[in-house]
Amino acid sequence: RLFKDIFSISQDSNFMLHEPASHDDIYAYEYEDSPGPNCNHLTFDLKGGPKSPWNNKVVGLLLEELHRRAYFKEVLQDRYKHLRTVWIAAQPKVTAKGGLETPAEVEQRLIMKKDESLKVTCQTTCRKNKYSCRATVLDHLVKYKTNENEEDLPAWQWLQKLV
Secondary structure, three states: OHHHHHHOOOOHHHHHHOOOOOHHHHHHHHHOOOOOOEOOEOOOOOOOOOOOHHHHHHHHHHHHHHHHHOOOHHHHHHHHHHHHHHHHHOOOOEOOOOOEOOHHHHHHHHHHHHHHHHHHHHHHHHHHHHHHHHHHHHHHHHHHHHHHOOOOHHHHHHHHHHO
16 A cells, blocks of 8 residues: 555556666765655665665655554565566567567567466466365275275275375
């Protein structure tokens, strides 16, 4: 909620449009006597890590705000890491011809990546469900064979251990 309020975003994907802190401002803060991030217009150093001096200051300012809302610094850094990943993924990449992707190519790449991720999630869920179903059937079958004292019980117990 805090990120949505401070950075005026409704979804993580809106963070792709986040304007990072300027290199000059970051340099002045780290090596000169600049006050650092502006409380009224917070921006991250998206080329720096979550613990860079600039980002640490931004997280500290957010933390001060969150103390009123009862959140923690680690939650902010994790959120920043996630949003930075979203932002980095949305930056134009170098094409095979050596130029930068157009906005349409970036959008297409992001859509393909999302579709691939959904496909992998679907496959993983399907595999887990198939395994769970097989394990349940084996459990019931071994229980039945045990109650009926069937002669092929050892083979089913071995298969159960295998699965």
